[in-house]
Amino acid sequence: MDIAVAAAGIGPGDEVVMPAFTIISPAASVVRAGATPVLVDSSLDTWNMDVAQIESRITPATKAILVVHIYGLPVDMTKVLEIASRHNLIVIEDAAEMHGQFVHDRPCGSFGLISTFSFYPNKHITCGEGGMVVTDDETIAEKCRGYRNLCFQPQRRFVHEELGWNYRMTNMQAAVGLAQLEKLDAHVLRKHQIGERYLERLSRTPGLVLPPVEAEHAKSIFWVFGVLVKDDCSLSPADIMTRLAEQKIGTRPFFFPMHQQPVFKKQGLFQSETYPVAEKLAERGLYIPSGLGLSDEEIDLVAEAVHDIMVSV
Incomplete structure (x- = not known):
């Protein structure tokens, strides 16, 4: 999520609409980036963020909608994408708990401009720890590759234009994850x-x-x-x-x-x-x-x- 927020260009002065009821990780990443999380209450019918309340929380400073799918049922992403399109907002999708889940006939993790998964031990696919960032945007994908690898540069490895993280997955973890994927x-x-x-x-x-x-x-x-x-x-x-x-x-x-x-x-x-x-x-x-x-x-x-x-x- 740190990488996703950074790759989306979210920073000081930006607001990110997200659920009030979630694990702390998404909000922590937004706050660490210097942006402001703007909260949306949940729906008792799904235990997810109440999509009907999202638009009332959007302001001129809003840059993204950060969706977190909770426990078993996913957020209705069709409606979220409609809102994001009307307001020209980025969608970040936290699909940590939704390996193998679908909204209608489309898999969770495929809706966000950037989506994230967790490989914590209690997930459907686990590498013991860690996670994954996915996107269809090649420019953002390249940013993510840099951020997870301390922002080393190909030509001048130890000259850094940006600060990144050491979030590399080991080959052993990746092998475990691929074996788990076969059993999803x-x-x-x-x-x-x-x-x-x-x-x-x-x-x-x-x-x-x-x-x-x-x-x-x-x-x-x-x-x-x-x-x-x-x-x-x-x-x-x-x-x-x-x-x-x-x-x-x-x-x-x-x-x-x-x-x-x-x-x-x-x-x-x-x-x-x-x-x-x-x-x-x-x-x-x-x-x-x-x-x-x-x-x-x-x-x-x-x-x-x-x-x-x-x-x-």
């Missing part, structure tokens, strides 16, 4: 099976809102299986996570909204801003084991443990 279809199929099994096992569990499964533009890929704890439940997500941990079942909380991040507050960002849906997702959400290595028996064990906790309230 099987990994996506298994994620669907895990998600469907959890939906069936938890359908009668009280106190939970199960994840959004389908929108008009896509079906969930179930990258993770997240749930929301209903407002009237006496147990908080933290309570549930603690009880599951006692049974050696790992969980994670949902992302923490960008406007509430202490590091950004210290920088004077997002003062007095509120994004109710993003806040609700962060306060009431958690996700349960969703890894590709889960057996059906383990899925059933987790679902039973969650059910028992919720009916004990």
Whole structure:
């Protein structure tokens, strides 16, 4: 994402419209570039940024729309591209969680002028760490190659016109990634099976809102299986996570909204801003084991443990 933001020419004085509910990485890259993230609240129907709110956040300083696909359902990119075209804006697409996912019949990661993927261990394709930047623009591709390689120049290697990063992928990591790519279809199929099994096992569990499964533009890929704890439940997500941990079942909380991040507050960002849906997702959400290595028996064990906790309230 650092490379994508730099290659897009985003810098001081620019604004980037992006979701309030996301991992911190995209916002951090925008802030490090000297630009200003401008936040959009989420939709409870998809847990993604509410596309209908994007245009109200665009100003003369807006340079890009940074889309982050969240958890399983992607953002409706057709609508995002229409908005970007009307306002002559760059689209950066964070497809870190969407390996193998589609919007209509087009793959996620193919919509942005620049798109990024993550190869962190919990992704459908992993190299252990790292990621990938993709673009159809050869000029931007060349910029990205330079930025990931300290901006060495072919003719005068140690004379630098710009500052870059040492973000090179090793040959070993690349080989692991290519081997994983061959299994992507099987990994996506298994994620669907895990998600469907959890939906069936938890359908009668009280106190939970199960994840959004389908929108008009896509079906969930179930990258993770997240749930929301209903407002009237006496147990908080933290309570549930603690009880599951006692049974050696790992969980994670949902992302923490960008406007509430202490590091950004210290920088004077997002003062007095509120994004109710993003806040609700962060306060009431958690996700349960969703890894590709889960057996059906383990899925059933987790679902039973969650059910028992919720009916004990």
